[in-house]
Each structure stands twice: as structure tokens, then as C-alpha cells.
Amino acid sequence: xxxxxxxxxxxxxxxxxxxxxxxxxxxxxxxxxxxxxxxxxxxxxxxxxxxxxxxxxxxxxxxxxxxxxxxxxxxxxxxxxxxxxxxxxxxxxxxxxxxxxxxxxxxxxxxxxxxxxxxxxxxxxxxxxxxxxxxxxxxxxxxxxxxxxxxxxxxxxxxxxxxxxxxxxxxxxxxxxxxxxxxxxxxxxxxxxxxxxxxxxxxxxxxxxxxxxxxxxxxxxxxxxxxxxxxxxxxxxxxxxxxxxxxxxxxxxxxxxxxxxxxxxxxxxxxxxxxxxxxxxxxxxxxxxxxxxxxxxxxxxxxxxxxxxxxxxxxxxxxxxxxxxxxxxxxxxxx
Numbered sequence: 064x065x066x067x068x069x070x071x072x073x074x075x076x077x078x079x080x081x082x083x084x085x086x087x088x089x090x091x092x093x094x095x096x097x098x099x100x101x102x103x104x105x106x107x108x109x110x111x112x113x114x115x116x117x118x119x120x121x122x123x124x125x126x127x128x129x130x131x132x133x134x135x136x137x138x139x140x141x142x143x144x145x146x147x148x149x150x151x152x153x154x155x156x157x158x159x160x161x162x163x164x165x166x167x168x169x170x171x172x173x174x175x176x177x178x179x180x181x182x183x184x185x186x187x188x189x190x191x192x193x194x195x196x197x198x199x200x201x202x203x204x205x206x207x208x209x210x211x212x213x214x215x216x217x218x219x220x221x222x223x224x225x226x227x228x229x230x231x232x233x234x235x236x237x238x239x240x241x242x243x244x245x246x247x248x249x250x251x252x253x254x255x256x257x258x259x260x261x262x263x264x265x266x267x268x269x270x271x272x273x274x275x276x277x278x279x280x281x282x283x284x285x286x287x288x289x290x291x292x293x294x295x296x297x298x299x300x301x302x303x304x305x306x307x308x309x310x311x312x313x314x315x316x317x318x319x320x321x322x323x324x325x326x327x328x329x330x331x332x333x334x335x336x337x338x339x340x341x342x343x344x345x346x347x348x349x350x351x352x353x354x355x356x357x358x359x360x361x362x363x364x365x366x367x368x369x370x371x372x373x374x375x376x377x378x379x380x381x382x383x384x385x386x387x388x389x390x391x392x393x394x395x396x397x398x
Contacts (some may be wrong), residue, residue, distance in 0.1 A: 064091060066142050070162035071185040077134045078166040080181055084189045093139040101374055104193060110157045110206060121203040123156030125351060126190060131247065133165040139338045152348040161190055162220035163217060179213050183220035190227060195236040203215025203263030207240035207351050212334065222266055223258045240351050241267040245278055245334050253295055255305040264305035269357065271350050273337060274299040277316040280334035297382050302371055309357045309373035312366060319379045341381040349390055354397025361390050
């Protein structure tokens with residue numbers, strides 16, 4: 064499956080911003096080819112599986128933003144892997160990604176954080192502005208965003224600043240679904256009275272955060288940030304997050320798994336395990352389809368320890384194939 068990427072990383076230097084973005088088309092193996100911005104936009108629009116009566120794209124576009132410590136090569140191979148996992152669960156949309164200059168080194172946290180701030184502006188200029196321009200009144204294309212780790216910080220900053228940008232706000236726009244996986248953002252920043260919570264609530268139909276209380280990378284992130292600011296990807300959403308937000312706690316799933324000694328010693332394991340689990344991808348695809356209310360998605364249960372609605376636990380076993388197929392059909396019909 065052909066996929067698409069906008070890279071603001073300097074070619075050949077994983078840790079530096081490029082002077083101008085590169086617009087890339089990735090083949091089935093993840094090999095990139097650079098094309099012009101206008102050709103890239105035409106290719107994305109042409110990749111939608113259907114058009115409506117007006118000849119405009121009809122279907123789903125998922126925009127993925129990677130996290131900390133990801134090289135360009137890893138970004139490309141990660142896209143291929145994500146697409147395979149999405150397709151295995153019946154998702155048939157268009158996949159694009161935003162590649163920002165993460166150093167690809169564990170020791171590069173501070174450099175990545177600085178690049179993430181700069182990349183938030185680039186995300187507005189290169190991606191959000193383009194996809195907002197796609198949203199014509201008769202267009203039936205639905206745009207969603209998934210971000211992992213520090214990619215959630217990039218997205219939160221971009222949405223928090225987007226209201227100031229006339230290129231975007233000269234017309235009404237919205238994102239259907241926003242998914243944070245192990246989000247490296249302060250949980251308090253997602254309160255309804257904070258910029259992150261307020262502006263995500265304004266521009267996003269539903270925000271879903273997947274968290275894991277065993278995430279040792281985000282514990283380290285707390286320390287590196289120099290202040291006691293628990294991360295949403297570790298402890299979940301604050302109690303006063305906007306009503307459009309929901310949290311899916313994956314701690315029980317992680318605790319139920321059996322890892323090799325090497326995996327157990329690797330702090331990245333609890334931070335990235337989601338992407339290897341069918342349970343996560345089933346829940347994510349049902350979320351992206353958007354046709355089932357968050358309270359009724361069958362791959363999760365209500366958190367019995369929470370008195371707040373929209374707080375869930377991810378099931379510790381995948382759904383049976385027939386049950387999942389029925390749920391997926393309902394999610395697609397309910398759009």
C-alpha cells in the first residue's frame with residue numbers, strides 16, 4: 064500500500080530541521096521518493112478509495128506523528144508496520160505521516176524536545192494548513208491524527224497555536240479523531256481550562272488517550288522535564304479533561320504479558336508495546352471509524368475505580384474474529 068510522508072528533518076541528518084519540507088511517497092517496503100508539494104497533494108487526494116457525487120474524496124485519512132528517539136529510517140519502517148497492523152484490522156483509509164527531527168538516540172531527549180517545539184509550527188504550516196484546505200463543504204473525507212510519545216507534544220502544541228494562524232482559521236475545520244499513544248505531555252496540560260485541553264476540544268471531535276502505568280520511559284520523562292509533571296501516557300487524563308476526551312488504560316494488558324528478559328530490561332518495552340498488540344489495534348480502528356460511541360466500543364470496559372465517565376480499561380484478550388467483524392461493520396455503518 065502506497066503511503067505518504069511530510070518530512071521536516073534535514074536529509075542525511077536525523078537531528079536537524081530542514082530548510083524546506085520534503086514531500087515523500089513511500090512504497091510497500093517503505094522506500095521514499097520525493098515529489099513536489101502539489102504533486103503530493105494530488106497523490107493523497109487520488110489515493111482515497113472512493114469519491115462522492117461531486118467527485119470529491121470520500122473515506123478516511125490517518126495522519127501519524129512519531130515520537131522521541133526515532134531516526135528517519137525507523138520512521139519509514141514504522142509507517143509500513145503501522146499500515147500492516149491497521150489493514151489487518153480492516154481499516155482501508157489513506158495513511159500519511161509527519162516526520163520531525165528526532166535524534167534517534169536515547170541520550171537525545173533534550174534535543175528532541177527542542178526540535179519538537181519547532182516542529183509544531185512546521186506541522187501547522189505543512190500539514191494542517193493543507194488538510195484544512197481539503198475540507199470543502201461537500202467533501203466526505205474524514206481526517207484523524209495518531210501521535211506516539213513526544214509526537215503527542217508536537218500535536219498538542221500545534222493545535223494550541225493553530226487558532227492564531229490565518230491560513231487555517233479563515234475557514235471552519237475539525238479533526239474527526241485524535242489518538243495519543245503513550246503521550247509525553249503533562250496530564251495537567253489536558254485540563255479543560257488549559258491551552259492543550261481547550262484547543263484540542265475546539266478542533267477535535269473525540270480525543271482518545273492510551274496509557275500504561277508501567278511506562279518507565281515516561282517516568283524518566285518526568286525527571287528530565289525538571290518538575291513533577293506526570294505524563295498523560297503514564298497516569299492517564301486529569302479528572303477535569305474536556306468531556307470530548309476519553310482514556311483507555313492499558314496497564315492490565317501490559318501486566319498480563321510475558322516478555323523475554325531482554326524485553327523486560329528495556330525501558331522502551333512498556334512505552335511501545337501497544338503497536339505489537341492486536342488488542343490495541345482493534346480498539347484503535349473501532350475508534351478511528353467513529354461510528355460507535357466511546358462507551359459502547361466492545362474492546363474496552365469501564366474503569367471500575369473511576370467515578371468519571373469515559374475512563375476505560377483495555378481488554379486483555381483480542382476480540383474473537385466474528386465479534387470484531389460485527390463491531391467493525393457497526394462502526395462503519397454508524398459514521
